[in-house]
Each structure stands twice: as C-alpha cells, then as structure tokens.
Amino acid sequence: MAAGGSYFYKGSDLIHDYGCSKCEENDLNTEAQHFCPDCEHYLCDKCDGIHGEYFKKHVVYGRGEIQKWAGFSIDKCDQHGKELEDHCDDHQELCCSVCVALNHRLCSSISHLPDLAKGFLQTTEFKQLPAAVDKIKSRLYKLTNSRMNYQASLRDSYENIIVIIKALRDEINQILDTLEERTVEQLDSIMKDLEKSIKDDLEICSYMDDQLSIMIEKLQHMAYKKETSSFIGFMKCQSKLSEARYFVEEIRGKEGVKYKSDESVLQLLRKMSRLGNVERVPSIYVGTAQSSSHFNVRIEKDKKQCYIAGICELPSGEMVLTDYTNDRVKLLNRQFEVIAHCDLLATPEHLCHTTDNNVAVAVSDKNEVHFLAVTKGKLQAMRKFTIHHYCCSIAHHNGQLYVGSIDGLYMYNMVGRLIKKIYQDFSGGKAVYSCAISACGERIFVTNSDYSELGTLDKTGQVISTIKDPELEYPIALCVSQSGHVFVCGLGFRTVMQVDKEGRHKLATVAREADGLYNPRSVWFSEQTSTLIVGNLLQDNITVVKLN
Structure with a gap:
C-alpha cells in the first residue's frame, strides 16, 4: 500500500481499499488513513490535517477503528468506500471499481448501474419497498418485544430454579438434621444405659469393699478366741471373696461404645456432580x-x-x-x-x-x-x-x-x-x-x-x-x-x-x-x-x- 503522504495521478495502477475522497476530486490516487462520518469523506493524512482545521468538532476515525468506516454512505462500497458504479449479474452484487478489479474480472456480465436504474423509480417493486420495510420493521419490533419478554421470563425461570435448588438444599439439610438427631439420640440412649451400668458397678464395688473390710476386721478380732465363730467368719469371707472375684471378672468384660459412619451416604454424595441437572429447553412452536x-x-x-x-x-x-x-x-x-x-x-x-x-x-x-x-x-x-x-x-x-x-x-x-x-x-x-x-x-x-x-x-x-x-x-x-x-x-x-x-x-x-x-x-x-x-x-x- 502507498503511504498516507504519497500521491499518484488517478490513472495509477495502484488499488487502495479506501481512497482519499478529496484527493480523488483533484485526480489524485491516494490511500485514505482516516474517515469522517459527518462529511462521509475518506481522508489521507494531509487532507485530514486540513479537514481538522475547518471541522474541529467532527469525530474522525483512524485505521485502528476501520470497522467503523463502512456503512455510512448508501452509494459507496461497504468494503472499499468507493462509489458504487457497476452490478455483477453473475453474483448479483453491487460493485465499485476496486470490487470489479479484484473480484469480478472473470465474470461474464457486468452492468453499469445508471443503465440498470433507468425507469426504476416507476416500478412497482420500488414503490412497494417502504411498505415492505415497514412490515419487517413491525416484525422486528414485535420480535424485540418478544425477546425482551423472553429475557424477563428467563430471569424469572432463573429465580424460580434458584428457589427450587435452595428448597432442595433445605430439604436435604432437614433430612441430615433428622438423621443427625436420631443418631445422637441413639448415642445418648446407649450412653445413658452404660453410665447407669457404671454407676451400679461403682455402688457394688463400694458395697463389696465395705463388706470385705468389715468381715476381715471382725475375723481378726475373733481369731484364737472362738474357733466356731472364726470358721463361720472365714466361710462368709470366702463367699464374699468369690462373689467379688466373679464381679471383677464380669466388669472386665463390660461393653463399651463405638461409632461407625454409614459410608453409603458419603459415597452417594461423592458420586453426585450436582444437586440436579439444568437443561436448555427448546422453545415450543405453537402454531395458529x-x-x-x-x-x-x-x-x-x-x-x-x-x-x-x-x-x-x-x-x-x-x-x-x-x-x-x-x-x-x-x-x-x-x-x-x-x-x-x-x-x-x-x-x-x-x-x-x-x-x-x-x-x-x-x-x-x-x-x-x-x-x-x-x-x-x-x-x-x-x-x-x-x-x-x-x-x-x-x-x-x-x-x-x-x-x-x-x-x-x-x-x-x-x-x-x-x-x-x-x-x-x-x-x-x-x-x-x-x-x-x-x-x-x-x-x-x-x-x-x-x-x-x-x-x-x-x-x-x-x-x-x-x-x-x-x-x-x-x-x-x-x-x-x-x-x-x-x-x-x-x-x-x-x-x-x-x-x-x-x-x-x-x-x-x-x-x-x-x-x-x-x-x-x-x-x-x-x-x-x-x-x-x-x-x-x-x-x-x-x-x-x-x-x-
């Protein structure tokens, strides 16, 4: 491409995607580096400087914003910014000179737009165009309203789904709370039984200890005095010792308390990727x-x-x-x-x-x-x-x-x-x-x-x-x-x-x-x-x- 400050006569073979509009008026072929949408002019660097002195409030787009250049002029090429002059009958496309040179050289039929346009203002097709535009604009308006309503509906659906998810989570929490409560109740019941058993055992231990102490003390005072009484005391003490030994052995075998989690709950939760599945639901076409x-x-x-x-x-x-x-x-x-x-x-x-x-x-x-x-x-x-x-x-x-x-x-x-x-x-x-x-x-x-x-x-x-x-x-x-x-x-x-x-x-x-x-x-x-x-x-x- 030629630089923004290089000038060639209009007859030059150089083809620019956008040519300077002001230079073209002076039969110069210069590549545009700027675009003014207010003037609908493409400008090289030099012409942009002159333009800026006269139109200080106009917003001018440079090459960095070239996507904003096209579409401002009805009679100019959207791609190259040049005047539309021809029509490719093979491709049914409007063309500027650059389009013809680059894309339509081999096409069999290129028509000059002024020739095609003769008498067109009187055709039914042209006269019906405003009505056709109004009709499609009306449909676009209805579609816009429909999509806006659909957007609101989607938001409502989102909020409703969030409520459902929260409700499911609350229900799961309630179920887990109930399971926890029942498990703790089971633990409390077992602990109560075990603690009562321990209390009973402690009372028996204390009672047996007292009994043995009293028996041995009396037996020692009675020794060497009355053989019969000593023998009776000895037999009772032996019986109490046997009872105490049996009790001690029984206490050693007493059960404890243990907890084992239900792993199936955790396994189920770990397998789950989410609480449910959210799907796109295709819109239902209801015909009339x-x-x-x-x-x-x-x-x-x-x-x-x-x-x-x-x-x-x-x-x-x-x-x-x-x-x-x-x-x-x-x-x-x-x-x-x-x-x-x-x-x-x-x-x-x-x-x-x-x-x-x-x-x-x-x-x-x-x-x-x-x-x-x-x-x-x-x-x-x-x-x-x-x-x-x-x-x-x-x-x-x-x-x-x-x-x-x-x-x-x-x-x-x-x-x-x-x-x-x-x-x-x-x-x-x-x-x-x-x-x-x-x-x-x-x-x-x-x-x-x-x-x-x-x-x-x-x-x-x-x-x-x-x-x-x-x-x-x-x-x-x-x-x-x-x-x-x-x-x-x-x-x-x-x-x-x-x-x-x-x-x-x-x-x-x-x-x-x-x-x-x-x-x-x-x-x-x-x-x-x-x-x-x-x-x-x-x-x-x-x-x-x-x-x-």
Whole structure:
C-alpha cells in the first residue's frame, strides 16, 4: 500500500481499499488513513490535517477503528468506500471499481448501474419497498418485544430454579438434621444405659469393699478366741471373696461404645456432580392458522373421489400421498401439483419416508408393505413383503419399521422379518390406527380412533401417557416433525390439534373447519414452509394451512 503522504495521478495502477475522497476530486490516487462520518469523506493524512482545521468538532476515525468506516454512505462500497458504479449479474452484487478489479474480472456480465436504474423509480417493486420495510420493521419490533419478554421470563425461570435448588438444599439439610438427631439420640440412649451400668458397678464395688473390710476386721478380732465363730467368719469371707472375684471378672468384660459412619451416604454424595441437572429447553412452536388454500390432487385416471389417507414429505420438499379409493400413490411438487403417480392395484393407507427419496406404504387389504422410490420426478415401485396381520399405519426409525394394527404395534426389519410385537391393546377397535415416532426414537405416538385417544409409548412399548380431549373425536392421523412438533387430526370435529413433544398435554387446536378443513384424514407438518398439509376423506382437494 502507498503511504498516507504519497500521491499518484488517478490513472495509477495502484488499488487502495479506501481512497482519499478529496484527493480523488483533484485526480489524485491516494490511500485514505482516516474517515469522517459527518462529511462521509475518506481522508489521507494531509487532507485530514486540513479537514481538522475547518471541522474541529467532527469525530474522525483512524485505521485502528476501520470497522467503523463502512456503512455510512448508501452509494459507496461497504468494503472499499468507493462509489458504487457497476452490478455483477453473475453474483448479483453491487460493485465499485476496486470490487470489479479484484473480484469480478472473470465474470461474464457486468452492468453499469445508471443503465440498470433507468425507469426504476416507476416500478412497482420500488414503490412497494417502504411498505415492505415497514412490515419487517413491525416484525422486528414485535420480535424485540418478544425477546425482551423472553429475557424477563428467563430471569424469572432463573429465580424460580434458584428457589427450587435452595428448597432442595433445605430439604436435604432437614433430612441430615433428622438423621443427625436420631443418631445422637441413639448415642445418648446407649450412653445413658452404660453410665447407669457404671454407676451400679461403682455402688457394688463400694458395697463389696465395705463388706470385705468389715468381715476381715471382725475375723481378726475373733481369731484364737472362738474357733466356731472364726470358721463361720472365714466361710462368709470366702463367699464374699468369690462373689467379688466373679464381679471383677464380669466388669472386665463390660461393653463399651463405638461409632461407625454409614459410608453409603458419603459415597452417594461423592458420586453426585450436582444437586440436579439444568437443561436448555427448546422453545415450543405453537402454531395458529394464518391462512389456508386448497389444491386439487385429482388426476384424469381417478375413477372415484380422492381419499388421501397418508402424507409424507421428502427431503427435496416434494410430497407423497396415498389415495385410498383410487389405489394409487401420488407425487406432488412444491406447488402441490400432481406430477407423477404409481398404481398399486391394492388399497394404500398410511405411508412414511424411510431413506433418501424412498417411502414405505401400508397396504391394508392385502396385509402388505410396499416400497416406492422417487427418481427424477417419477414414482417407481421397488419391492414389497407380506405380513400376517391387518396393517393401517406405518412409521420408520433407524432401519426398523413400526406397523400399526387392530390389536397393537409390530416392529419389522426392512426385509419383512418380524422382530417383536412392541405394544398390545385389548380394548377393542383399531388400537393403532396411526403411529409416528420422534426423531430421537424415544417416544412412539399412537392413536386409538375408536376410543378417541392419543397415547405415547416409550421405545419398549410401555404407555407413558394418554390424552383425551373434547376436540379430538376419532383421531385418525398424526405426524411428528424432525424438531418434535406433534400434530394429530380429529375426524369427528374436523380439527388439527398440537400436543407437547412428550405427548402429555394439549398445546392448542391449530386448525378447524373454519380454517378450511373438510374431513381431515391425514396430516403432515412441513418445517420448510411452516405449513400443515391435510388430506381429506372423499375430497379431491388437500388443505394447506399456513401457520404463524
């Protein structure tokens, strides 16, 4: 780079990241060392000195604060500070002369901005820009308020958790105090017994000592006088000596007191890294219907009214539907137009995405599972296997298929071998009319349509929770998104309800008949577009509900 005091004519081949604005007016090519945001001028050292004499109150940023240079002028390059003159059509970028020289020499199409701007002020796009800016500013304002409320909520959560931790500590302290009190009580009781025993022993010792002293003194005075009396005294003294010896030996074997800590308490505490676990809880997306549209999925070959029994989305964003009454599977593009179909000559019910662009379809009338692949916008039947029970729903996780039936849920591998019956229900009706699995595989959601119940199982098939709700009459389909959003549709009241990811309680009824639902028979939530796609019973249309 040229030094701040070196000057070259404007035609010089030297390229600066920022050129002095005042020098450029005199056809000089000088590198800027300063920036004045008030004047929006880039200045070399010499021009900065002159500028400082005239504008003493202007704050000027040097090279050490270069991050503050860009973004002050709408018609200057944010990167190089020069006038924006061109547009790279290949990269869709505004460019100054330095941008073109450094980054866009090999681009095929560079347009001059004055040429592109001709008549632009009269375009609808330009006239609608203020409204678009106002709209996004309004959303930013709402988001700001939402985040501020969330920040306050986080603080409240923090304080609440601290209270819970303190309460747990207090409870632990109370438990330890009680344990200490009971242990001391036990010690006091033993000490009381032992001290009483010692007191009794001391009294006996004193009594025996006195008795022996008296006996020996009397015996000595009686000696050589009366043989019979002396003999009697001797015998009594011997008896007392024997009693005293026995007592002395017994005292030597008396028990003491000892304490042994319960090491399991310390071991447990040492193993613990904390009193509990604090986790980040993902925010729960609770949808509300914003708008709805209907898209026709009937094709010329359909002889009957459509009955969309299953929906799933491919990684490409395309949708795959099962048409129960017309015995075929249909492929929809992102615009919800039918672009391909595959005739099964059997009755398809539910379906699920497996891997890549492949799907598995539960065929109820033949008790079969069919595999289809989407290749270059076409649906192609690949293979199938037969099972020995009715199948009305299907889900896939980690290379295993979960097939719902009248009496429960079965687990198969991908080639059709039964692994186990994971869940049994003898309540009657179709126990697992629909099923879906969380992305982590820890929770399995099932609907018992006849009993209007949504159940949640763990991966071993044990029931964790159940939900019954007045608006969930005849729950005939459900879906779980990759992020854990759970939606279930009730045919009876024509609703789609959202429940929490644990399947323990209802979050909201997100769509109703007023939102364009007919007879909801299948449902899918697309996280790519935040839309619910609802297939209907005996309707040629699907309903697409945009959620806030």
